Amino acid sequence: MARDFSRRHRVAEELKRELGFLIASQVKDPRVQFVSISDVDVSPDLKHAKVYVANFDVTAAEDSAKRAVAGLHAAEGFLKRELGKRLRLRVMPELRFVEDTTEREAQKLDSLIASAVAEDESRTQDATDDGDEDGTHGAS
Structure with a gap:
């Protein structure tokens, strides 16, 4: 059980690091500017990854984060292909991008x-x- 958690944690950290690099350097979509990966949660079977996306520009309109998630969803195929080249995993997890509203809240x-x-x-x-x-x- 402890080994399973350790593997999930390592895969999540690698995904977070590589996605952050790919988004910053390779994704050209203007909707994805000022975006960072705040966390990645990988399912126990390593087939699904929930990627929490935060917007650096907290003064931007609230819908800018939704546009960034849409831009990342559009680039999902490219990101999975590049992750497949960089990471040695049998199965590349399905990526699901979710807005992280922690900073705004x-x-x-x-x-x-x-x-x-x-x-x-x-x-x-x-x-x-x-x-x-x-x-x-x-x-007085």
Whole structure:
């Protein structure tokens, strides 16, 4: 069992490394600019690989990642052929590209937290200012 996990892990890491290189240097599709492979999950039988694709340009429109996945899907045959030349596997896994939204969601959460902290600070400041005014009116 441990050997099976080790093999899956090694194959996934090799796929991740080679796909990253091929996408950066060989794929000419403009939809695939600023794309990185964030993770690869290989099935236990090594016949299927789910490739998580992240977009470097997190300021780009949200549909740019979907376009990148479509571009990678269009280049799937080329990528499998090149991987077959580079990797020594009996069966090349079927590639399924999936958008990795972790970074975009992390930025949304970060902005929500920042706005909540700013709102809390403004409420605290308003409460302090209101308390000072009430105290000065009573002393007059």
